[in-house]
Amino acid sequence: MDEIMHLVRPAIAKMTPYSSARTEGSQIAMRIRLDANESPYPPYPAGADQYELNRYPEGQPEQLLDTFADFYGVPRDRLLFTRGADEAIDLLVRGFCTEGIDAILQASPTFAMYAHSAQVQGVDIVDVPLVSPDFQLDVAGILAARDEHPNIKLLFFCSPNNPTGNLLERNDILSIATALTGKSIIVVDELYLDYSGTDSLAAVLSDCPNIVVLRSMSKEYSLAGERFGITIANPEIISVLGRMLAPYSLTQTAIRAVAQAMTPDGLAYARANIANILDERWRVSQALAASPVVVKVFLSDANFLLVEVDDARRLVRVMQENGIKIRDRSTMHGTGNCVRISIGTPAENDAMLSVLECYSEEWG
Ligand SMILES: *Cc1c(COP(=O)(O)O)cnc(C)c1O
Numbered sequence: 384m385d386e387i388m389h390l391v392r393p394a395i396a397k398m399t400p401y402s403s404a405r406t407e408g409s410q411i412a413m414r415i416r417l418d419a420n421e422s423p424y425p426p427y428p429a430g431a432d433q434y435e436l437n438r439y440p441e442g443q444p445e446q447l448l449d450t451f452a453d454f455y456g457v458p459r460d461r462l463l464f465t466r467g468a469d470e471a472i473d474l475l476v477r478g479f480c481t482e483g484i485d486a487i488l489q490a491s492p493t494f495a496m497y498a499h500s501a502q503v504q505g506v507d508i509v510d511v512p513l514v515s516p517d518f519q520l521d522v523a524g525i526l527a528a529r530d531e532h533p534n535i536k537l538l539f540f541c542s543p544n545n546p547t548g549n550l551l552e553r554n555d556i557l558s559i560a561t562a563l564t565g566k567s568i569i570v571v572d573e574l575y576l577d578y579s580g581t582d583s584l585a586a587v588l589s590d591c592p593n594i595v596v597l598r599s600m601s602k603e604y605s606l607a608g609e610r611f612g613i614t615i616a617n618p619e620i621i622s623v624l625g626r627m628l629a630p631y632s633l634t635q636t637a638i639r640a641v642a643q644a645m646t647p648d649g650l651a652y653a654r655a656n657i658a659n660i661l662d663e664r665w666r667v668s669q670a671l672a673a674s675p676v677v678v679k680v681f682l683s684d685a686n687f688l689l690v691e692v693d694d695a696r697r698l699v700r701v702m703q704e705n706g707i708k709i710r711d712r713s714t715m716h717g718t719g720n721c722v723r724i725s726i727g728t729p730a731e732n733d734a735m736l737s738v739l740e741c742y743s744e745e746w747g
Contacts, residue, residue: 386564386565386592386593387568387592387593387617387619387620387623388619388623390479390536390566390567390568391478391479391623392477392478392479392480392481392485393481394481395477395478395623395626395627396623398626398627399626400625400626400628401626401628401629401630403419403439403442403630403631404418404419404439405419405439405440405441405442405630405631406442406630416438419438419439421437421438421439422437423437424437425437435635436635436636438635439630439631440631440633440634440635440638441633441638442628442630442631442632442633443462443463443464443625444464444633444638444642446642447464447638447641447642447645448462450642450645451464451613451645454645455583455585455598455613455615456585456586457585457588457615458618460618460621461588461615461616461617461618461621462613462614462615462621463613463614463616463621463624463625463628464611464612464613464614464632464633465611465612465613465614465624465628465632465633466610466611466612466632466633467599467601467610467611467612468572468574468597468598468599468601468612468613468614469496469612470610470612470632471597471612471614471624472496472497472500472539472570472572472597473496473500473503474624474627474628475500475537475568475570475595475624476497476500476501476503476504476506476537477500477504477627478623478624478627479536479537479568479623480501480504480506480536480537481506482504482505482506483505483506484506484534485506485507485534485535485536486501486506486507486508486509486532486534486535486536487501487506487507487508487509487535487536487537487538487539488508488509488510488511488525488528488529488532488535488537488538488539488567489508489509489510489511489538489539490510490511490512490513490520490521490525490539490540491510491512491513491715491716491717492512492513492518492544492546492547492712492715492716492717492718493513493539493541493544493545493546494539494541494544494545494572497539497570507532507534509528509532509535510716511524511525511528512716512717513544513547513717515717517549517682518544518547518549518681518717519549519551519552519555520540520551520552520555520556520559522555522558522559525538525559526559526562526563529563529566529567533566535567536567536568537567537568537569537570538559538563538567538568538569538570539570539572540556540559540569540570540571540572541571541572541574542556542571542572542573542576543575543576543578543579543683543684543685545574545575545685545687545723546687546689546710546712546715546718546721546723547681547689547717547718548681548682548683548684548685548687548688548689549681549682549683549684550579550581550684553581553584556569556571556584556594557584557587557591560591560593560594561591563593564591564592564593565593566593567593568593568594568595568620569591569593569594569595570595570597571584571594571595571596571597572597573596573597573598574597574598574599574601574602574603575602575603575684575685575686576598576603577603577653577657578602578603578657578660578661578664578683578684578685578686579684579685580684581684583596583598583615584596585598585615588615588616588617592617592619593617594616595614595615595616595620596614596615596616597612597613597614597615598612598613598614598615599611599612599613600612600613600641600644602685602686603653603657603686604641604644604649604653605644605653605656606637606640606641606644609634609636609637609640609641610633610634610637611633611637611640611641657686659729660686660726663726663727663728663729663732664683664686664688664726666729666732667688667724667726667732667735667736668680668683668688670736671688671690671724671736671739674739674740674743674747675743675747676692676693676694676698676739676742676743676746676747677690677691677692677693678691678692678693678720679691686725686726687723687724687725687726688723688724688726689712689718689721689722689723690721690722690723690724691718691719691720691721692720692721692722693720693746693747694720694746695711695712695713695720695721695722696711696713697746698722698739698742699711699722701738701742702735702738702739702742705738705741707734707735707738709722709723709724709725709735710722710723710724
């Protein structure tokens, strides 16, 4: 589809995918594999859980393509698996933006990786900040910025947004995507969507060919340590990203862990954890709001809370002295004197709240 392909970075548009031992020739299971210079022995100590670790993994595992196609209700050719959503962000920037010529647009305060990838690729960052008080998109400002900088290839919107925690208005994203059809790609980062109880924009991809949805097993399925992200997009975009992908980017252990997490029992387990976290989000936000050192607890659609306090740096330091890490977001645009606190187990949250109580006795 020309609407997409003319946006691709020329060097990438010309490329073919890396051809590896796993992708070349017959994919039928062979009795003896002597094609990839692997060691024929399992790694030390050769336990049952290390089965096949001496073999290169499938680049895009067939079984998981079926699983996620079914789960998200999209055809397999709209899916790409990466080492976390972070890798997908990086592939998008490298696939569409030419150094020194193109730009990305973001709406701060937001996730830092978009700007980071843009800097690595040497492309400009156009920032159209979210509008206070509820951190929504400045639709007119974004469209005006795109008119002014026609080389904005990618617009990154995070919903629910990190670090503010709120969902962005779905209709705002859709109206920007519609206005920029054939002009730019809209990347919607839905890393926290399951904590919001709302539907994915993956459902609208047939109508909006320029939307890319990012999902991940990290924040909702307890698999941050395995690095597994899912990009959902139109097949042209998937194929552009796919040709840049390292030949064996997913580990055998990640593939297995994700397959387990996506079984009916695995999904029930994740749903129960999400429900617990939502209960705790409510309880913790009530407790925080009652503290004399808390100025404001922002509404959250994610598994963390943005909290405006009397002195963010001091609170972060005191928490740290007590062995508790929270995130100082006070230097970001629009979140002065704010900290971001992830929702932990009830015991972890209680420990954090009791340090806050001591802190407020001293400073409140
Ligand atoms: C954590 C996070 C990511 C990165 O997720 P991985 O799948 O672990 O790479 C991407 N976007 C947002 C908004 C995040 O908070």
